[in-house]
Amino acid sequence: MxxxxxxxxxxxxxxxxxxxxPILQIDGLGVGINYGQIANNLPSPSRVAILLQSLQINRVKLYDADPNVLQAFANSDVEFVLGLGNEYLYNMTDPNKALTWIRTHVQSYISQTKITCITVGNEVLTGDDLQLKSYLLPAMQGVYYALGSLGLTTQVTVTTAHSIGILGNSYPPSSGSFRPDLAEYLQPMLNFHSQINSPFLINAYPFFAYKGNPDQVSLDYVLFRPNPGMTDPNTNLHYDNMLYAQIDAVYSAIKQMGHADIEVRISETGWPSKGDPDEVGATLENAAAYNGNLLRRIQRKEATPGRPSVPINVYVFALFNEDMKPGPTSERNYGLYYPDATPVYNIGLQGNLPxxxxxxxxxxxxxxxxxxxxxxxxxxxxxxxxxxxxxx
The missing domain is CATH 1.10.287 (Helix Hairpins)
Incomplete structure (x- = not known):
């Protein structure tokens, strides 16, 4: 007995x-997650830390340098990408202000919290502010030199995140090229990336391509489902999904500017589970298919046809639905989780956290x-x- x-x-x-x-588990896949906080109903950072630990997610991208989050993840194995907002770019061109920011937001926490990257600005080059565009590279350099003065460049790299809209041409992938009007910004920036060995980040959302032209864009192609795909006529490489084609198009655009030594990473990608009536494809079923199929491919350590030796590196957008984000309904419904930490949909991967x-x-x-x-x-x-x- x-x-x-x-x-x-x-x-x-x-x-x-x-x-x-059951809670969705991303078990040892090496995938990152975007942790946005434009909401008034999210769990505390300490609770989020427990959630991510249960899912074995060890890479998190922030849009700021929230001290509450950094403290909550102290002495954990989670690696952080910190965000430095567009509103700070001008200040970062001043060496003293850049040094102060790094001391306050990085040096104060890095002994206990793993900070590996800083994204200086977000989607600056596809905006309309010409002055802001002119600040971007000097701000990136200011942050890098501030890190260097504190001996942190071997621990923390510097980059920025771009919209896929910086491409002027993306089809076929081997003919990918940047918009001509952005060349004056991108050429010196790519030189800087190459110099400091930092990744080139892209926010890529096949959802927008499908939403904009659902009659011409195959839903199966954007959702990683079985489909005929497309073959690049210049390389004979076959693509069975849009995201991989977009990544290789960015590689081609970078190569056109004289660089073959810069890694492309996806800093944001995802699919909304809800949208307005005119947001075609924004459904629970499609969101589950996109994110579930993407994570399974990451688990297999897949690479793009054009870079077969470089496994794709992705940060999924996003951890939570964020109820205060402006814009269409879809903007508030990209989360894998509701604010109470229940999964928005089941993608076949379960966790074990109460x-x-x-x-x-x-x-x-x-x-x-x-x-x-x-x-x-x-x-x-x-x-x-x-x-x-x-x-x-």
Missing amino acids: ASPSLSSLVLFLSLFLLLSG QFYTHSSDTPRTQLVSWIILYIYFSRFFLIKDESRCKN
Whole structure:
């Protein structure tokens, strides 16, 4: 007969499993996640840290340098990309201000929190602000030199994130080229990337291509589902999805500017689970297909046809639905999770974290589960003692 402690443990464990729902798990895939916070209902950073630990996500991209987040992830294995907003670009051209920012937001935390990259600005070159565009490279250089003065360039790299809209041509991928009006900004920037060995980041959303032309763009092609695909007539390389074609188009554009030593990474990609009536394709089913199929390909360490030795490097957008984001409905519905940490949809990968860890408030249900967890942890010590007595 089992000891009282063992019987109780089994009972409480059963209750725990009944009360805990499955959560999406990205188990050791090496995928990153974008953690945006334009919302008024998100769980605390400490709860988010527990959630991501359960999913074994070890790469997170922020849009700022939130000290609460950096503190919550202290002494964890999570690697952070910090965001430096467009509004700070002018200040970063001043060496003293750049040094102050790095001391405050990087040096203060890097001994305990893994900070590996800083994105200086976001989608600056596809905006309309000519002055801001002129600040971008000097700001990147200012941040890099500030890191260097503190001996941090071997730990932290510097880059910026671009919209896929910087491409003037993307088809076929081997003919990819940047917009001619952006060449004056991109050429010296690529030279800088090559000099400091930093990645070139692209925000790529096949959703927008499908939404804009659903009659001509194959849904299966953008969702990584079986389809005839397309063959690049110049290289005879076959593409069965749009994202890989977009990545190789960026590589081709970079090559046209004289560089073959710069890695392209996807800093944002995703699919909305809900949209306005005119946002064709923004559905739960399509979001689950896009993100689920993408993660499975990452798990297989796939590479693009044009760069077969370089596995794709992706940050999925986004961790949570963000209820305060402006724009169409889709903008508030890219999350893998609702703010209460329940999954928006099932992509076939389950986690094992009790949902109460990330609820924004304690309910009777979550309090009960909390006590169950405490009981299990403490009872294991009594169980060991009971088993020892049985053996004697």
